[in-house]
Amino acid sequence: MKGLLLLWSLAPLAWQLYTSLVTPEALVSGSVGTSGSFWTLENYRQVWLADPPIWRYLLNSAVVGAATTALTLTLAVPCAYGLQRQGGRLRWLVTLALLATAIFPTVLLFLALLQLARALGLANNLLALSLPYTALCLPLAVLLLRAAFADLPPDLEDAARLEGMNLPRRLRHVLLPLLAPSLASTAILVFLFSWNEYPIALTWISRPELLTLPPAIARIAGSSLFTVPYGAFAAATVLGSLPLLLLVLIFQRSIVSGLTQGAIKG
């Protein structure tokens, strides 16, 4: 059963890897063709030296991802803390709004956000792109962090206050260090979202050298719908997946526990 599950999950990915590493003849015929070799790194050379080169998209995505993660945590931590300490109807109302926005499909926002970007001159700006991304990540981030705040011993902050610590110091020196694992898993999930987001990047960014990875890949796909340079496609998809692959494999425990803990408490 487990073998079957792994086959189902990994076979399509493995096929991409294989496609990226063989010559076109080998791909079509399954045997060594006239070029005399089966395996090749030519596809990677091609996308690495393309104009704009693939590393440019990776870099753009990393910049947006880092900015989004930093901004989301900066806004989500105080919000989650305030929400957890707040009682009554306001807390119920905000939680409901967060849940509704958390399940909301992003694509329905593209039209108005596009107009906003044009009106405020935010198009073709990677850092500006992290503003809507932050908003889209906030609901999940606040819900996860609120659950983490709820987990801390209730007397802890009281004791710190009696020692004369004010709110910023209590947060920074007492509460946040204990929250480090939750902050890490929230950060990873936010980065994942930002790396993968498509409709808003597609409409906000039009200059080729500023594209993030998802629209860049889609553009490569669209430019040659009927030809078969699949080796180069595959090389691009492998390189685009690699950073996330490493992230998921290194932080798998934190991702799984982050999402499951948040879901249990939230």
Add this chain to the structure above:
Amino acid sequence: MKEQRLNSSWVNSLLMLPALVLLAIVFAWPLLDSAWLSTQASSVLTGLTPLANGGANWQRLLGDARFWQDAAVTLRFAGVSVALELVLGLAMALLLHQPSRGRGWLRALTLLPWALPTTVLALGWRWIYNDPYGPLNAILRACGAAPFGFLTTPASTWLFTVLADVWKTTPFVALLLLAGLQSIPAELEESLVLEGASPGQILRRLTLPLLKPWISLALLFRLAQALGVFDLVQVLTRGGPAGSTESLALYAYLNAMRFLDFGYSATLVIATFLLLVLLTALGWLLLRRRALEPSR
């Protein structure tokens, strides 16, 4: 409560304010703006300047066969793919919950399809379905069968688009349900085992009833996301052939970015939003009613 005396309600609200303002700008304002724009003519014909045209966009929507076809495609897509994802996701979650060596790795590898960008994976699937060079056709050839155009006819394109979506999003459902499984105390299952209950009976009498809140959450989340499906169809099929995989979101996108008709695009956005609210509210009511009934 001792906690609430720590800060005044004022301070708490102030701490929440920045995040809530950003949320209002990015979620509430676009919906209001699109609702307003849906009552305006705003296209190349008006030089993209909004001009009030009453209910003309909405009248056009009601008589637009393409809208109705896309609505049917979207609903069918959401219904079938979410149902499949829940069943497969439950099986996957049960498998991932079993204690075994390397369970962490198994979980991480199973999660990969969910964690990677949809556009990247959609491009991958286009190659896997390729006729005649893709791996699926290579397998068919090896079995002596004729090559099959997976993305050629409307029916099979729709089916294989659903399959790609199920492959991509089932891990997320599994992860949520895994959270539910972890919250069920092991003693409960042990006591049922001692009573001599079979695995099937345990699943029916203990696991499924206790998993209900998580199944509801996964259902609501996936339903809302599936009704807004865009990335996958835009890259995998471009909505074709013959509009058989064109979702409402894709049609709204095409109206804005290709036909430059912002007023009608906004109308489609709001129509999709209303459909979403209607269906999630309906789903929520049904689930809540079900939850209020005594289980068995």
